[in-house]
Amino acid sequence: MKRQQNLIKPILLSALVIGLVSCSVEVETDSAPSSLPTTETAAPTIAAAAPDLNGIWQALGSASWNLEGHAASKTPVTDVLGALAGIPAGMSVVEGGTIPYLPAALEQRNANREDWTNLDPVAKCYIPGIPRLTYIPFPLQIFQTESRVFIAYEFGGNSRTIHMNRPGTEAPIPSWMGYSLGHWEGNTLVVDVSSQMADTWFDSAGNFHSGALQVEERYTPVGESHLLYEATITDPEVFSRPWKIRMPLYRRVEEDARILEYKCVEFAEDLLYDHLRQGYEGPRNLDGTTRSATDDPSDL
Amino acid sequence: MKSFNMACLFFTAAFLTQTGWADVPMKSWGKPSLQGNWDYRTVTPFQRPAAFADQEFLTPEEVDEFETAVRNGRAARDAREFDGQASQSDVDVGYNSFYLDQGTTMTSTMRTSQLIYPENGRLPPMKAAAREAGAYFRALQSRSPQGPEDRNLFDRCILGFNAGPPMRSGAYNNMMSLVQTEDYIVIQTEMVNDHRIIPTDGGEALPSDMRLWKGDSRGEWEGDTFVVTTTNFTYLSRFNGTGENMTLTERFTRLDEDRLEYEYTVDDPESFEDKWTAVVEMKATDADLFEYACHEGNYAMPLMLSGARKQEAAGIEDDTWLPSWSR
Numbered sequence: 349m350k351r352q353q354n355l356i357k358p359i360l361l362s363a364l365v366i367g368l369v370s371c372s373v374e375v376e377t378d379s380a381p382s383s384l385p386t387t388e389t390a391a392p393t394i395a396a397a398a399p400d401l402n403g404i405w406q407a408l409g410s411a412s413w414n415l416e417g418h419a420a421s422k423t424p425v426t427d428v429l430g431a432l433a434g435i436p437a438g439m440s441v442v443e444g445g446t447i448p449y450l451p452a453a454l455e456q457r458n459a460n461r462e463d464w465t466n467l468d469p470v471a472k473c474y475i476p477g478i479p480r481l482t483y484i485p486f487p488l489q490i491f492q493t494e495s496r497v498f499i500a501y502e503f504g505g506n507s508r509t510i511h512m513n514r515p516g517t518e519a520p521i522p523s524w525m526g527y528s529l530g531h532w533e534g535n536t537l538v539v540d541v542s543s544q545m546a547d548t549w550f551d552s553a554g555n556f557h558s559g560a561l562q563v564e565e566r567y568t569p570v571g572e573s574h575l576l577y578e579a580t581i582t583d584p585e586v587f588s589r590p591w592k593i594r595m596p597l598y599r600r601v602e603e604d605a606r607i608l609e610y611k612c613v614e615f616a617e618d619l620l621y622d623h624l625r626q627g628y629e630g631p632r633n634l635d636g637t638t639r640s641a642t643d644d645p646s647d648l
Numbered sequence: 649m650k651s652f653n654m655a656c657l658f659f660t661a662a663f664l665t666q667t668g669w670a671d672v673p674m675k676s677w678g679k680p681s682l683q684g685n686w687d688y689r690t691v692t693p694f695q696r697p698a699a700f701a702d703q704e705f706l707t708p709e710e711v712d713e714f715e716t717a718v719r720n721g722r723a724a725r726d727a728r729e730f731d732g733q734a735s736q737s738d739v740d741v742g743y744n745s746f747y748l749d750q751g752t753t754m755t756s757t758m759r760t761s762q763l764i765y766p767e768n769g770r771l772p773p774m775k776a777a778a779r780e781a782g783a784y785f786r787a788l789q790s791r792s793p794q795g796p797e798d799r800n801l802f803d804r805c806i807l808g809f810n811a812g813p814p815m816r817s818g819a820y821n822n823m824m825s826l827v828q829t830e831d832y833i834v835i836q837t838e839m840v841n842d843h844r845i846i847p848t849d850g851g852e853a854l855p856s857d858m859r860l861w862k863g864d865s866r867g868e869w870e871g872d873t874f875v876v877t878t879t880n881f882t883y884l885s886r887f888n889g890t891g892e893n894m895t896l897t898e899r900f901t902r903l904d905e906d907r908l909e910y911e912y913t914v915d916d917p918e919s920f921e922d923k924w925t926a927v928v929e930m931k932a933t934d935a936d937l938f939e940y941a942c943h944e945g946n947y948a949m950p951l952m953l954s955g956a957r958k959q960e961a962a963g964i965e966d967d968t969w970l971p972s973w974s975r
Contacts, residue, residue: 402829402831473943474941474943474944475841475939475941475944489845491827491829491832491834492829493683493827493828493829495683496827498827498834498836500834500843500845505841505842505843506841507834507836507841507843509825509827509836509936509937521938523938523939523941524939524941524944525939547944604852606845606851607845608860609860609861609862611806611861613804613805613806613943614804614806616943617795617796617797617804620949620950621795621796621949621950621953624795624950624953624954624956624957625794625795625953626794626795626956626957626960627794
């Protein structure tokens with residue numbers, strides 16, 4: 349099959365983004381089967397017994413800054429954005445309060461935290477992975493069908509498919525969003541997420557994992573407008589035991605609520621490429637003037 | 649005789665579809681199921697080649713002939729020298745054939761082009777302002793980039809070159825997935841890992857000053873066809889020379905188990921003298937979409953920018969940044 353032969357291509361292609369204004373050049377590839385079976389046929393949208401999770405949901409709180417309890421603090425851009433650029437305080441969403449790191453991993457977490465503004469993958473607009481995309485402070489929308497549950501995330505235009513009809517299968521390759529297999533346990537949608545890249549973090553505070561990460565998510569309706577979200581994190585290379593986070597997801601009840609675009613690339617470009625711009629002289633203020641440590645404070 | 653047979657074939661197909669005799673899976677709420685993964689690779693030319701002049705359809709023999717010619721052309725290209733320096737086995741033009749996945753078959757419409765309107769299968773003339781805009785962007789991408797914004801949205805991993813809207817078969821990753829509930833249809837494109845959420849009840853249009861990279865898409869069913877209207881593009885969201893005030897109308901019709909007809913009309917009177925319409929038939933596939941993590945792997949952008957800075961430092965002015973195949 350064509351697609352199997354091409355497993356390696358998406359990885360290589362990702363590394364070779366070249367300006368293709370129009371890509372109608374003709375070059376040989378393997379032939380595709382002329383008649384392929386269809387993936388899905390007629391089926392009711394939702395299994396009769398399953399609750400309806402369709403809708404736009406959003407986490408509140410500051411878990412994406414730090415899963416563990418934390419007081420409010422500064423970011424490095426308070427000199428530009430003032431009070432808009434503080435990190436809000438938050439109670440721990442980790443069951444038991446703290447994350448059970450292995451000793452060497454805890455050192456790594458602390459090193460990550462020291463240099464988080466340079467290292468947090470989400471600051472660079474990299475795909476945040478699971479569970480972080482759930483509690484990043486942007487809405488998500490659940491589309492529920494019998495064979496798949498699709499979640500669209502506003503942040504970065506990311507999404508994932510939760511396969512409801514292929515238990516026991518595995519992803520052919522790791523990915524930033526991993527491979528999600530779902531099933532119902534009573535009213536709860538249970539999702540096993542495997543094959544995530546090691547490159548994502550759980551928050552901006554340096555909390556991390558390895559490529560061995562397994563996440564079990566549980567989405568349970570609690571009334572009309574709330575879901576209880578729980579995620580159990582298992583990663584024996586980093587943690588001494590599985591640990592769990594929990595938080596509510598709130599339904600966006602505004603009549604005009606919708607997922608809009610937050611294509612984060614355009615914002616991350618400043619962080620990633622500013623130093624490679626023509627005439628780069630250093631970080632700039634919002635008015636375009638260059639920020640300099642030698643600025644005379646008496647000018648202000 | 650040929651045209652009679654073709655007309656007969658299409659009439660029959662239309663009749664079967666209209667009367668529900670064709671094998672179209674349905675949703676429990678009475679609409680055709682569009683859900684599934686769809687492959688839109690095709691070698692059918694976007695515009696009708698001069699060789700087919702007034703010929704709208706091909707016979708099965710002519711389709712075979714065309715596909716063979718494409719394969720032979722690719723083989724010849726593989727062996728050809730580029731710029732007199734490197735062979736196609738190198739990556740002189742960004743990609744060699746290993747990276748490309750454009751399919752080997754014509755779309756099952758058996759048409760000579762994807763464009764069906766204007767009737768000659770060719771794009772209508774562009775207006776002067778649109779030609780000027782095109783020249784501006786071409787010049788911008790020819791010069792060594794001053795910053796990432798000088799490169800197009802595809803280089804920046806903001807949009808996918810074949811992901812649209814509208815979707816059109818390109819170099820690779822010509823796959824999309826439809827997820828369907830009664831209230832929404834979501835289009836997930838493999839290229840640049842993106843999605844569009846389309847309400848089936850038309851929804852509320854965004855105010856005209858809220859511009860989105862992919863525009864604002866609203867849908868409704870016209871019988872068994874799902875019709876999506878998209879407006880509010882940005883001035884950078886260009887499709888074949890369109891501008892920010894394009895109105896795009898896409899029509900999705902499931903023909904049977906294996907085929908999804910995808911027809912779209914571009915209405916952009918600021919840029920073109922006339923509307924234009926294209927149609928292809930996408931194929932159902934069991935293959936999953938891969939995660940095309942474009943930005944995460946965009947080593948090209950920092951390399952291009954640092955190359956440009958290096959040229960500057962050496963006092964080199966370079967306006968040859970368009971890839972050699974597009975010059």
